[in-house]
Amino acid sequence: MRETNKVFHLAIPCKDLDETVDFYEKLGCKLARRYDDRVTFDFFGDQVVCHLSPDNIDDEPKMYPRHYGVTFLDKDEYNQALEFAISKDLPFFGKPMVRFKNRKEEHLTFFLIDPANNLLEFKYYHDNSMVY
Template sequence: MRNSSNVFHLAIPCKDLDETFHFYIVKLGCKLARRYNDRITIDFFGDQVVCHLSPENIDKDPQMYPRHFGVTFFEKKDYDNVLKLAKERELTFFHDEFIRFKGQVEEHLTFFLKDPSNNILEFKYYYDHRMMY
């Protein structure tokens, strides 16, 4: 079971560290943890995302499934705030907000963003919190 002091870690490729910094830190509002010549480490909503400079590994034609990552919010206001921020700061939407599994217990709101290196980020909110896992 996850302890609140433990942090999930994800490493992804990026093509340019300055673009990556601008997207995640300046536009999306994440916190910079560390930056080196070959990577940037980000506090991504409480977890660690490390963007490794690896322009030869960029997905030229990204798809939502199966490769994406993101945040499932417990509070709807937090989901709404990120959606509002993404629109106001004109982040690139891979898919606009929509409802998945409408009318079912696992019904949830979701939207997808695309970072400058074509990594796909999903943000979602389940009406029934039991469905978060």
Template sequence: MRDSQNVFHLAIPCKDLDETYDFYVTKLGCKLARRYADRITLDFFGDQVVCHLDPDGVDMNPKMYPRHFGVTFREKAQYDNLVKLAYQRNVPFFQEPMTRFTGRIEEHLTFFLIDPSNNLLEFKYYHDERMMY
């Protein structure tokens, strides 16, 4: 089981550090932890995302499944606030907000953003928090 003091770590490729910084820090509001010539490290909603400069590692045809990452919010207000922020700051959507599994216990709200290096980010809110895992 995860200790709440520990931080999940994810490394992803990026094609340009300045574009990546603009997307994650300026538009999404993530905190920049460190920046080097070949990568930036971010506080991504409480976890660590490292964007490594690797233009050859960029997926030119991204698909939602199976490769994406993101956050499942416990509070609907947090989900709603991020949707609003994304629209206000013209963050590019890969999939507009929608409801999945309507009428089932695992029904949830979701949307996908796409970063400048074609990494897909999913954000969700489950009506029944028991379905988060």
């Protein structure tokens, strides 16, 4: 069980620090630190570090096997995030969709793509027992 004294940490590649900061700040993430080779964000309460690594960018990103994001426990918060992404004209990777329709694990989801082709998934399960 997660406790409030723990923060998840994720490190990902980026190709340009300025465009990375612009994207994540538009998304609503707070820039915590910036160095010559990386930037660190408060990503919805967790830590995402984007390391300058232009030679490690996926040319043709796919949803699977690699992406990360936020699972909302409240449908209104999911809908607000979707509307926010649309209003900020953030780049979507495909259209918002329903996954596993009519199954217990059915969920709403949308993907964004950052400037380094990292995919971010935002989702909401109708049945919260399916979150884990």
